Amino acid sequence: MTDVVIAGIGQTEVGEHWEASLRELGAEAIRAAVKDSGGLLPQALFVGNMLAPNLSRQAHVGALIADYAGYGGIEAVTVEAAGASGGAALRQGYLAIASGLVDVALVLGVEKFTDKIGPDVDEALATAFDSDYEAMQGLTLTAQAALVMKRYMHEFNVPADGFAGFPVAAHANGAGNKNAMFQKAIKPEVYAKAEMVSEPLNMFDVAPNADGAAALVLTRRELLPQGDFSQPLVKIIASANASDALALHDRSEPLTFSAAKISVEQALQKAGIALEVIDFFEYHDAFSIYAALSLEAAGFAAPGQGWTLASDGSITLKGRIPTATLGGLKARGYPGGASGVYQAVEAVLQLRGSAGANQLNGAMFGMIQSLGGPASTAVTHILQRPD
């Protein structure tokens, strides 16, 4: 199969963009990505977005942003898979290019939280759940993550500060990312003293909701001029998407992210590589417990042992399997359905050798994973450094 490559990347700062609208954020990221690609002309736009119909009263985001960004007329569609919307949009772009039906595709992740505030946002996020059985009972994503974490800590005898390493590592990496919402490292003592959000989740176990947009330009290597291109071309060597029951009570193993497990296995198989050669992992650390369960699902740790990779430093930039290398959801910020595209942009920066202070030495393969809800959708991609 021909190589699908990422020819351009773009992103806005992640944060509370009170004065920028959904379409403005989207267009800004698109302009940056197209410029980065040397001006490739897209034929299709795949937008990952979760909350616009709820928070901005705006569906039909694909056509809206294609038009606003100056590409009126092209194919444009929104892809929705809750928090995994960005990863799912990337997969749609990948399929379109790999199939040969589209030559140049834009993938955009965009989320605008701050059109609403407070309980309206919690309610919108809870639509990622099984609405009839979970959201209806008043469950929020944070409260559910707290229940899962509590059970996990009980089952596997995890100490109270067992998860501290996740936000500490993420914030240390956020300090090197000028687009991150939080660019300040934190100490374990700060974690220990932080206010509870939903016991046992404290403030630092929860990624902050944020506005942001990230974009990619995808094409096939063969369509580009040989020799020098404007940017080193990072290859997408595997794409996999798996699903699981939305409701936690419909799962036989509530402490296993089985969709994440399946999508990683499929991605590795398609890439034809072993997990051991993966150099870094951009996971969906919406909550510290998600980070632990994602590491276990991918196979980096045995069940019940994911948290130890945080406490022993394995997930830091110098560790065995660096994660959240530019801050992750926790420190870069959680721009909802845009998160999966941010992960791709950040993986490209690592593989191009453009990650600045956070650059990993000699990284060849990066794995990125975008989750919807508690891994009810799990989209995994593996990216490879340019030859």
Add this chain to the structure above:
Amino acid sequence: MTTPHPQHSPTLLKPANPVGIIGYGAYVPRYRLPAKEVARVWTGKTGGLPIKEKAVPGLDEDVITMSIEAARNAMLRAQIDPQELRAVWVGSESHPYAVKPTSTLVAEAIGAVPNTQAADWEFACKAGTEAMVAAMGLVGSGMAHYAMAVGMDTAQGKPGDALEYTAGAGGAAYIVGPAEEALAVINASYSYVTDTPDFWRREYQKYPEHGMRFTGEPAYFKHITEAAKILMEAAGTTAKDYKWAVFHQPNTKFPQRAAGMLGFSMEQIEPGLLVPVIGNTYAGAAMIGLTGILDIAQPGERILMVSFGSGAGSDAFDILVTEKLNERRERATKTQEYIARRTEIDYASYVRFRGKLAMK
């Protein structure tokens, strides 16, 4: 939506005839509700506290009685004939009546009726400073010799809401008159307003609503810093030219951060930073902060005052103290004396004093 940059139009408000502050007076009610007492009731003592404690009005106090107290203090310092006041204007978010002015009662109580303007002003927390700008215009045009502007509030905070920790009570009254009689000359003012819905209370609602963090960056900080920057740029000044500064103070951190953003030190804002011990007095906040500064300022010292009102806007004032201040400030109760006059109450008394129990 775009906001045209104000530098394209004339900026400073400078009256034809120079004006200044002839007299000023503060008022703070006696009762104090510690923020930790609110936390005890609502959060089991967890979470950070935005201030130490807030002032609470007694059972027989409201914006009218409190405005009269402050107005009398201003009259004591000014020593003018109340019949010479051609305006008594009161800015507040908590006028006792929806229809029927606070200002006529205040004017009557200090003997300023009947040959006077009287009206209540409304612009969230900058209603009082807006009245000050109008007083500058009335006096500066020659239409009046003296005019009084009051900013006073008994602020409302919904039980359990973040605002309940800070919604305090208090304010100040100012008499504006000719600069040559002033204890402090108002060199100029500048106002910066936009349509920014950060905080509001609709008709018949008991408590205001707010846009959480939207009240910070795009509302408070943007308007305060823009108003201050544009005023200083037009006046050709920097933070170093001012001995003191006072900003609207909804909590302890906001004015400290605004000061830092504008290049002011913590020493420059210290005497005017009263929110930690009296709470956010809304329309009274910047104005009573200025009384704290005038109580200690020396002739020749320059003061920057910047208010903020939600909705949103800021009024910035460039003020210069004259040699008349030293004598006049001794004629009435000082702000720190009101703050020291303190009776601590518990949450239950607060609920009773503020009428928060539904009796039927």
